[in-house]
Amino acid sequence: MYRICITTIVTLVLFVALSCKNTSAKQSGSEMISIDSLLQNRYEKLLEYPADSLSIPRSYNPLTKEIKVVESKDWTSGFYPGNLWQLYKLTGKEAFKNKAVEWTAFMEKEKYNGGTHDMGFKIYSSFGEGFEITKNEHYKDVIVESANTLITRFNENVGSLRSWDFNADIWEFPVIIDNMMNLELLFEATRISGDSIYHNIALKHANTTLKNHFREDNSSYHVVVYDTVSGGVKSKVTHQGFNDNSAWARGQVWGIYGFTMCYRYTQDPKYLEQAEQSAAFYLQHAKLPEDGIPYWDFHDPKIPNAVKDVSAASIVASALVELSMYTNNDAYLDYSNKVLNSLKSEEYIIPIDIEAPFILKHSTGNWPKNDEMDGPIVYGDFYFLELMLRIKE
Secondary structure, eight states: OHHHHHHHHHHHHHHHHHHHHHHHHHHHHHHHHHHHHHHHHHHHHHHHSOOOTTOEEEEEETTTTEEEEEOTTSTTTTHHHHHHHHHHHHHOOHHHHHHHHHHHHTTGGGGGOTTOSTHIIIIIIIIIHHHHHHOOHHHHHHHHHHHHHHGGGEETTTTEEOOOOSSTTTOSSEEEGGGGGGHHHHHHHHHHHOOTHHHHHHHHHHHHHHHHSBOTTSOBOSEEEEOTTTOOEEEEEOSSSSSTTSOBHHHHHHHHHHHHHHHHHHOOHHHHHHHHHHHHHHHTOTTSOTTSOOBSBTTOTTTTSSOBOHHHHHHHHHHHHHHHHHHOOHHHHHHHHHHHHHHSSTTTBOOTTOOSSOOBOOBOSBGGGTBSOSBOBHHHHHHHHHHHHHHHO
16 A cells, blocks of 8 residues: 555656646747747738838837838938848748848939948948849949949048048047948958959058057947048047947947958958957946846946847847857857847837837937937847848858
8 A cells, every 4th residue: 555655646746747847848839939920020010011212111219109211321221121131031931032122222322322431331231131142233233333432431541431421520530430330341342343442441441440449448439530631540439328438339349240240351360359359348248237138338327227229239149150150259159149039038029019110129229319219220120130140050
């Protein structure tokens, strides 16, 4: 009788344990299906949004429920067609490709817009993504023509491409850390055309930025202002950070991404070294939250009650996937996977009932101007999709 009781108890314990395990697995599977469904729903919102050259989606205001739209001249305009190209790569669904072709066409006139440094953001995020997929010769021509336009902003004395034209009475020749991202267009223009002029200008800009944009702790200034005659530095300031000496999160990650990309095209170890040093500043910072999604500026005194910036997390997580390939440093890939897991949750994916062509919430655009605060922004989605593609590949 005693043996029977013991056997019965053991059987019951095993049954309960297995039942809990199966219930847990079902719950886990249910959550996975729910998140996948939520993402698919967001993807469809991009597909359903009507194509309009005057209404390219830029951001969504969760308070007013309004979609902010722009024309092709805006620096963010290329990301929306880029998102559609990347969704085609992720899903294989022809409808995304067809929509991407339609939206990309709206961007072509920007190839002659010499009044901006953001040619890479606008053209390479749209035509560049499209050329990678289609090998369309016309897309290649647009990329090269855009590079021709971009290099007109290069100043030999300074050794950089001019960033902004506004505030000319204060900033003689401003160069922002963001401008590193536009060098990809130049590197690619040389690769597909065989003309080294674009590559050489990209190198000069990268070297000038490397020399002047970083502090001793490898954080980055946002804006460096140059003298066009001597080529010397006149001032180092911010336009979107908390103050001139703060570490604006998105500025830090533009630098990490930019110098990782420069290493891809040049194999120059000084670019790899800067990418790693900047990554160390970012990843080891005491104010980086546990889920990997940074506050908009590492020096905001309101932390931990400051707003976060999902766009910065997406940008750097994508960059660190690439950086891990060049360094075999698992810490980079670990962070990227952490960010991806954080973002693929109800905390960061926009709810199903929001009628807007965006995927993620909690990005921060321009804190000093209280503009695009803590909401969905198109470039946050772009680098999130790129992150998923890079980890998948």
